[in-house]
Amino acid sequence: MRKWIVRIGLGVVAVMMIGAVSSYLFIDRELTRMYGGLTEPANPVVADAGTRDYALVNVSVLAPEGDRFLPDRIVVIRDGQIRAIGNTTTSPGEIPTLDGRGMYLVPGFTDSHVHLWESENDLLLYVANGVTQVRDMNSLPVNLRWRDEIEEGRIGPDIFAVAPQFATFGPMEGAFVGWVQHKTIVRTADQVDAAVKDYVAEGYDALKASSYLDRDGYIALSAAAAEHNIPLVGHLPMAIGLEDLWASNQSEVAHVEEFVKALDREFGGYSADTAEDFLAFVRERSDGVADRMIAHDISVTSTLELVDSFHRQKFDLNTELTAAKLTYENPGISEGTIITSRGMGWLPQVNIYRWPEGLDAERQARSRLYWQAYAEAQHILFEAFLARGVPILAGTDANVPVRVPGFSLHEEMEALQAAGMSPAEILASATTLPAKFMASGTGEIAEGRKANLVLLRDNPLKDIGATESIEMVIVGGRALDRQDLDALLDSVRTANDNSRTVPIPVAE
Template sequence: MKKTTIKKWSKRISLSLLLLSIIAYFYVDYQINHLWGSHTQVVDSTQFNVPQQDTAIVHVNVLQTDGKQMVANQTVIIKKGVITAVGTEIKLDKTLTIIDGTGKYLIPGLTDSHIHLWQSSNDLLLYIANGVTQIRELNGSLEHLKWREEIKAGRVGPKMFVASSRINSNGIISAWFQKWAMKITSINSFNSADSVVQKFVHQGYDAIKTYTFINNKDYWALSQATKKAATPLLGHTPINMKLEEVWRSNQKELDHIEELVKALIREFGGYNDNNADEFLKFVQSRSNVIANNLVRHKIAFVSTLWLTENFVRQKQDLDKILKQVKLAYVNPGIAELSPLTSRAMGWLPDANIYRLPDSISVRQKKRTVSFWRTYAKAHQILLKAMVIKQVIILAGTDANVPVAVPGFSLHDELISLSKSGMSNSQALLSASRAPAQWMKQKSGMIKSGYRADLVLLDKNPLINIANSKSIDTVIANGKVFHRKTLDAMLAAVKQANDRSRSVEIDEYKNQ
């Protein structure tokens, strides 16, 4: 064969390989964005825009600032997005729009302290429709920062706190892949902790998030870098780190009770069917010491309890829980199976990472269910100790992780907290006053001078915490959204999801 012919075919093969690589890259990139929810039809939220209005809510029962009781027959005045007066003998001027609160209950707008929007902007409407007027995105992106600024400028949505993307330790190739596919930032020889922190602070993130697979050396470098930059460090703890080391770090927020449980499992040496009761006794014996350390070192905790309790339920009977949650409102890209992997972070049976395989034996299933039931009980033991010792607890859901539906799941979380050691009052405060104070905001209480984020309920949540769902009106930064508008938001998201589905979910729909 002539050299010119060989050269010609070499060029053709090289160009073909290059073309195939480009096609493959864009295909994979498309699927990655799809599984994070970006290809779902976006609702035009401008249809729900309303201006701030000066408002008086009259004859209403108002939650006291300490959260312990409702004060009857109150008037609350709102002007330019701020509460200006709360009391009984308040003169109403003619410019105020009147809302009759007779027989209703006014609480602060709720905060979900641990959510994931991924690339699902419709979720912003779900939060408002559920009385969640502030969210804390704990795997942030530049897109989330953009949404945060748009909401400040008037877009309908909750106030946003945005932490950085998750930070692990990875080599160069692994770092590139995880950044692309999993939205994870890596520390390595080419990307120091100082440079990572400086970049995120410059971009405007509210905090830096550390993740599970950061090594101890990089964790301490990150701790020092965030201390130097005077920016909060929050998130997970390194998989091999002892709690005594965490207490000494600059990390002042742990974003799951699970971080404690995993550390205790390591201390105990693991557990199974044979020693589960001994493990729970060990957790009980350590719980007060841990709670005291959290108080001493001023470390806050995000709960995500309901999600943990539902790990075992997804393993026992996934279909049952999918019928119980509001699956119709979950972004279908997030819920469905991705062609890239047999099990991603999907929700449906063919995509759900928590579902046990059909081939598992009865004995294996029993042992697995027993393990995760014990795991949840350990969380409940620690929560009770933290409540007694007055640890700062922030209600959070890990929304968009199966089966935590954005907005709706915070009400489920409050019920779990109430069942596991908190009073109804304490549960409400964990989703209102506590996160506001933790973030040093003038919100989370119904008090003059505070941001007008409020929820008007038909039923008293102090009697039954599930009454937090009985929403009549939501006020976000002085903007009033009545029930009719809230229902329209929900309907719009559901319709957008239905138009975007690849898999029908009629058997699971729960209106």
């Protein structure tokens, strides 16, 4: 009898173990799908790279100051670098020439806030949109591999890889959050130090504080960043105040929105009823915050269009989805998953910004007022930052709803123009300023710079919308003409369509 009891017990344990392993494998595969890793890889057919030595001739070149174009220039490119810039009397030598007559050459664009996750087709979308550098704000080992492959010639933007963001949770919740959200879970200063050492050794370019890092962890992360001479960027944790930011080594804040949250904490938490009082408080504090940013040499990344979309996604999601270039968004990400409470979903049934089921009309109206005030608060801060001269980096939070990689940077630049930035200031925010912050050797058309460039049909200093009039993208010296760029886009659209399991909304 005892033998049978033991056998039954062992059988139950075996079944439970098989169930646990099966559940783990199912959830892990579902997470890979959600992050875009199971989408069919795009396979574009583009012209062979051929020679890397050539000259662009008869082209208008953006001046190093970024405020004017220098007409009729010759730009010589050899081995992926800009080797010489001259006027029409300069001979390019015995190398092929590409005629840029009537067109405008600008540095390649940088999106300073993206999430690559596991959606490798996004690399093609960035290049097709003239984005030759991205700052990936939660990089995984696969993204480091892509970075190396791009340096060896794979088509894609240069990647500035920020390590998985630091957060503080208890043991059980931390294990789950670290798994499904790819966060670095820390509860002690020793854990912070050990993680930082590992990330530095693995070749990450920066560290990121998350909203969920506790105050002791933030202080320890700031100290470790200084010790290892690696930048600290990201959110303002909910556990800290602005005085903690000023005392830290953090050199960039990942959204203008983060200051809305920080001031809301100072205010004591606003509601629809106190929104106007909160906005008055933000106006009162905004210039002082901007001045402290400058005093401590802290940059901020914009993400204006994302935050402006929050109330629109709640109130009229279908319009937002049909206006987005949704056909290019990785379907794993847009379709999301229901297995976690914080998926990546875009579509109506999984959208992370949608109103909860059953929210009545009165509460919807109050929610809309709240989020409209939230967006207005970020614009008040943005205007103060712009007026005072805070370095502003153009960034989109790409792959967060409804920011399609590559396309979203042009939408962000339009939003920056609508918010009061001049086209020259916007170009700087997407070229020279991020290149300086990331020390990437790009961002300016000058001898010795890496040849990451965009050739435009229209003048972006007249209207920033001209950044979409792309005729050619040069990435690492490799020239991709309009036919090549269209091939990149077509290949991604085809791969996405082959992988889609849920229909996407289309304009009527």
